[in-house]
Amino acid sequence: MNPVAMTPVATNPPVATPFFFYLLAATMIIGGILVITRKNAIHSAMALITALLAQAGLYLMLYAPFVAGVQIILYAGGIMVLFLFVIMLINLERNMKERQFNKQWLVGGIAALALGGLFISVYLKTTNAKALFPDGRLSYVEGQNTQAIAALLFDRGAGQYMFAFEIASLLLLVAIIGAVVMAKKRI
Amino acid sequence: MHEFLQQYVFSYLDKDLTPGGAGSVFWATVYILLVFGGLSVAVIAMNWLERKILAHMQVRLGPMRVGPHGLLQPIADAIKLLLKEDIIPAEADKIIFWIAPFIVVLAAFTVFVVVPFGPTHAITDMNIGILFMLGVSSLSVLGIVTAGWASNSHYPLIGALRSSAQMVSYEVAMGLAVVSVIMMTSLETGTGTLSMIGIVQAQQTQGVWFVFKFFPLGLIGFAMFAIAMVAETNRAPFDLPEAESELTAGFHTEYSGFRWSLFFLAEYSAMIAVSSIAVTLWLGGWLRPFPSVRGPVITIPHIWTPADPSAGALDFVFALCPGIAFLLLGAMCFYNVRRMPKHPLFKIQTMGLAGFGAVLALIGLILFIPPVRDRVEDIFWFSAKVAAFMYLYIWYRGTFPRYRFDQLMKVGWKVLLPMGLALLILTAIVGMRTDLWAQLTGAVQP
Numbered sequence: 048m049n050p051v052a053m054t055p056v057a058t059n060p061p062v063a064t065p066f067f068f069y070l071l072a073a074t075m076i077i078g079g080i081l082v083i084t085r086k087n088a089i090h091s092a093m094a095l096i097t098a099l100l101a102q103a104g105l106y107l108m109l110y111a112p113f114v115a116g117v118q119i120i121l122y123a124g125g126i127m128v129l130f131l132f133v134i135m136l137i138n139l140e141r142n143m144k145e146r147q148f149n150k151q152w153l154v155g156g157i158a159a160l161a162l163g164g165l166f167i168s169v170y171l172k173t174t175n176a177k178a179l180f181p182d183g184r185l186s187y188v189e190g191q192n193t194q195a196i197a198a199l200l201f202d203r204g205a206g207q208y209m210f211a212f213e214i215a216s217l218l219l220l221v222a223i224i225g226a227v228v229m230a231k232k233r234i
Numbered sequence: 235m236h237e238f239l240q241q242y243v244f245s246y247l248d249k250d251l252t253p254g255g256a257g258s259v260f261w262a263t264v265y266i267l268l269v270f271g272g273l274s275v276a277v278i279a280m281n282w283l284e285r286k287i288l289a290h291m292q293v294r295l296g297p298m299r300v301g302p303h304g305l306l307q308p309i310a311d312a313i314k315l316l317l318k319e320d321i322i323p324a325e326a327d328k329i330i331f332w333i334a335p336f337i338v339v340l341a342a343f344t345v346f347v348v349v350p351f352g353p354t355h356a357i358t359d360m361n362i363g364i365l366f367m368l369g370v371s372s373l374s375v376l377g378i379v380t381a382g383w384a385s386n387s388h389y390p391l392i393g394a395l396r397s398s399a400q401m402v403s404y405e406v407a408m409g410l411a412v413v414s415v416i417m418m419t420s421l422e423t424g425t426g427t428l429s430m431i432g433i434v435q436a437q438q439t440q441g442v443w444f445v446f447k448f449f450p451l452g453l454i455g456f457a458m459f460a461i462a463m464v465a466e467t468n469r470a471p472f473d474l475p476e477a478e479s480e481l482t483a484g485f486h487t488e489y490s491g492f493r494w495s496l497f498f499l500a501e502y503s504a505m506i507a508v509s510s511i512a513v514t515l516w517l518g519g520w521l522r523p524f525p526s527v528r529g530p531v532i533t534i535p536h537i538w539t540p541a542d543p544s545a546g547a548l549d550f551v552f553a554l555c556p557g558i559a560f561l562l563l564g565a566m567c568f569y570n571v572r573r574m575p576k577h578p579l580f581k582i583q584t585m586g587l588a589g590f591g592a593v594l595a596l597i598g599l600i601l602f603i604p605p606v607r608d609r610v611e612d613i614f615w616f617s618a619k620v621a622a623f624m625y626l627y628i629w630y631r632g633t634f635p636r637y638r639f640d641q642l643m644k645v646g647w648k649v650l651l652p653m654g655l656a657l658l659i660l661t662a663i664v665g666m667r668t669d670l671w672a673q674l675t676g677a678v679q680p
Contacts, residue, residue: 116365124372
């Protein structure tokens with residue numbers, strides 16, 4: 048099966064309308080701002096979950112339901128639960144009273160400006176600015192997304208990312224074993 | 235305008251698609267309302283059945299006072315819960331305390347978007363169906379954890395910590411069992427599928443429920459899932475987050491009234507949701523028992539004139555089952571009407587029970603009408619299988635003592651996880667065996 052053979056088809060009017068994009072993008076940005084401004088770590092975590100779910104919605108709009116599903120399972124359902132788990136073990140009352148001592152706003156501001164500048168320069172440099180934002184919408188059959196990803200990973204001919212995928216998972220395994228070894232004196 | 239609306243509404247009926255697949259907003263809304271209503275009725279029925287069955291298992295009578303045999307008890311309970319004072323602890327985190335039950339309910343109900351009650355009877359069919367169900371149901375733990383934390387009290391916090399550890403652990407085993415089924419779907423067609431409808435159709439084309447596929451591999455996967463799903467829904471014997479002997483009521487100790495009833499609703503609909511995953515993946519979803527045994531081809535004018543030319547006598551017999559089941563329920567009601575006390579005080583209750591029996595019998599008769607019968611048969615089989623799981627849940631609760639937390643973790647990580655990994659590898663090897671055999675003997679690859 049050829050992963051590139053995703054053919055655009057004319058189906059029902061796509062749900063990926065600008066309205067939903069702006070809605071999800073706004074949710075993400077507001078969530079992101081709340082993450083860094085809330086003093087209560089649990090509130091930050093909840094805001095982060097909102098942002099991650101909105102991101103899953105954006106993936107759906109890009110006709111990548113598989114990526115969206117994995118995003119929900121891994122980030123919102125898995126990692127964030129562990130985050131909350133750890134935060135609950137911390138004594139929050141003391142943290143709430145302390146002033147936030149993070150003094151990295153200068154570095155952060157410079158980095159944000161640089162990134163913003165990069166985006167704007169790319170937009171300006173492109174001779175045909177429209178090329179970044181295509182006029183027509185290609186609507187792929189959602190049905191092909193999962194199979195296409197599987198083909199990219201595992202297909203005999205076209206599968207190019209198998210090695211990288213396995214190496215990444217091996218790296219994670221090493222990290223897990225390392226954490227266990229460091230945490231436990233006697234195994 | 236009128237004709238356009240009419241055409242819009244009725245054009246869907248000719249298509250063999252789910253409302254989501256056909257892009258019909260009207261029918262999608264109808265289906266959503268139907269599923270929501272059916273689910274609420276199921277939760278009410280489960281409430282009564284659980285108390286009744288549990289009572290009979292423990293040689294008690296259970297609810298007997300409100301209505302005949304306590305049939306109206308759940309309604310009385312619901313009214314009580316709605317009228318109760320809704321207390322928010324002074325030290326609680328108000329916003330999160332308020333949101334938490336809604337997260338749980340939202341997660342529990344959203345998964346039903348993809349549950350296939352029949353080939354066309356699902357709100358929509360997603361390409362990532364099973365992934366969506368697992369993902370969204372894993373969000374409910376967020377609600378439980380935040381509920382426990384926001385209460386700002388010790389028992390709920392411990393309950394929340396327990397539940398987060400438990401649900402994250404058992405999701406792993408659950409996922410591994412599910413993956414083995416997804417590999418099985420790819421067997422004869424070459425491409426597997428994650429879609430809930432696709433998984434049942436794969437069982438149809440392969441002519442076997444996946445619980446019997448590669449015996450005993452399918453059965454082991456099914457058993458693993460059946461254990462993990464009890465832990466995932468926080469039910470006995472894995473109900474540590476709400477172990478009443480240690481934690482009062484666990485994560486929802488501080489909740490009362492309406493908000494508590496939301497947790498209750500979410501727990502039962504989550505049970506139905508995971509049961510329907512198990513039914514879809516292993517027990518053939520909407521397929522009737524022995525779907526590939528069809529018997530001799532018969533036609534009875536006006537009663538059995540199937541569109542499918544290969545439909546046989548057994549198809550006809552099984553198609554009558556929904557109606558017969560409801561008639562039996564009605565007959566049971568009438569039997570109990572005769573056994574009701576003859577005292578004049580029980581007159582209204584007796585009449586009510588007779589009326590209820592009449593309604594059930596009427597539904598049974600309606601289910602015999604050929605067009606209705608053909609449309610709801612799949613829903614009936616799906617619901618019947620899910621109901622069997624619901625009974626199992628009650629049975630577990632009446633039978634098993636609660637696990638200790640370290641035992642729970644041991645089962646999850648040291649038994650189910652290695653078993654799941656072994657199952658995955660074995661399923662892959664057995665599924666590939668024709669391919670491997672061809673390679674070893676030098677035959678031409680398919």
